Amino acid sequence: MIGLPEGITACLFDLDGVLTSTAAVHQRAWKATFDAFLRDRTDGDTSEFTLQDYAAHVDGRPRADGVRAFLESRGIHLPEGAPDDPPDAETVNGVGNHKNVDLLRIIDEQGVQSYPASVRYLTAARDAGLRIGVVTSSANGEHVLEVADLARFVEARVDGLTIGELGLRGKPAPNSFLEGAKRLGVRPEQAAVFEDALAGVRAGRDGAFGYVVGVDRADQAQALRDNGADIVVAELDELLGDA
Known part of the structure; x- marks a missing residue:
């Protein structure tokens, strides 16, 4: 049936x-977050975040796991930090929280x-x-x-x-x-x-x-x-x- x-x-x-x-919205939020983060780095591979990066390292995973997996793929290592880290903190949780700010902004602007x-x-x-x-x-x-x-x-x-x-x-x-x-x-x-x-x-x-x-x-x-x-x-x- x-x-x-x-x-x-x-x-x-x-x-x-x-x-x-919202998968496309998540991808845009991750790109905005990672591209801004990578622009300020001098270590590892700092080329732009791609759709292939999203599929391989981020899609479907919990937020912190996605941050960790993507940055490791670029040879960049950050401290874990804490779940309530501010979005400008250079920690795994900080980067993840920055992405959530970008995500909620896009949802508020465009809906679901x-x-x-x-x-x-x-x-x-x-x-x-x-x-x-x-x-x-x-x-x-x-x-x-x-x-x-x-x-x-x-x-x-x-x-x-x-x-x-x-x-x-x-x-x-x-x-x-x-x-x-x-x-x-x-x-x-x-x-x-x-x-x-x-x-x-x-x-x-x-x-x-x-x-x-x-x-x-x-x-x-x-x-x-x-x-x-x-x-x-x-x-x-x-x-x-x-x-």
């Missing part, structure tokens, strides 16, 4: 890039758009009686769901704040998705994971979830398959056509 195997009773959706177009095809799929999943959860590395998950008018579909949410509070390992580790399944009261094999990020697809595979749907927003269909997607679609409502 909704393009999922028999025995799947719950759906765990990533947010940015799967349900909403949900993908119409994803809303159609959410509606079909809810009408079919499936449990629905959102698992996102973003600390702004609740705000984005409200702004995009998607909170009405969601029974359980695991976001960047949850990950920090519980001390979970972020994607590509499966811990956040496992927590989402737990909150919906289902076993991993009863849940389908929907992800556009390579790190998120790996998390779904490594968590032994019943089905992993890769959403190709960045022309990386084969990479999504290689990282564990059982099926790759351009839009979620393609699954309805296959039902």
Whole structure:
């Protein structure tokens, strides 16, 4: 009926890039932050932050993990600092907090758009009686769901704040998705994971979830398959056509 195997009773959706177009907003915020940071450096590779950098090091990961992974790829090492570091602090947390300032500014200026095809799929999943959860590395998950008018579909949410509070390992580790399944009261094999990020697809595979749907927003269909997607679609409502 909704393009999922028999025995799947719950759906765990990533947010940015799967349900909403905020993945592009995140990429712009990361670029603004990293380009400004790199302009003042004399160590490591200080060339501009690229879309390839975003996909390889940042997309789908908790904020501090993304900062750490990208800077390490450029040969730059910063102290960790503290979660409440100001956005101008030259620490991992400071750079991450600077990105969040840029992100919220862009959201306030431009708003948040949900993908119409994803809303159609959410509606079909809810009408079919499936449990629905959102698992996102973003600390702004609740705000984005409200702004995009998607909170009405969601029974359980695991976001960047949850990950920090519980001390979970972020994607590509499966811990956040496992927590989402737990909150919906289902076993991993009863849940389908929907992800556009390579790190998120790996998390779904490594968590032994019943089905992993890769959403190709960045022309990386084969990479999504290689990282564990059982099926790759351009839009979620393609699954309805296959039902």
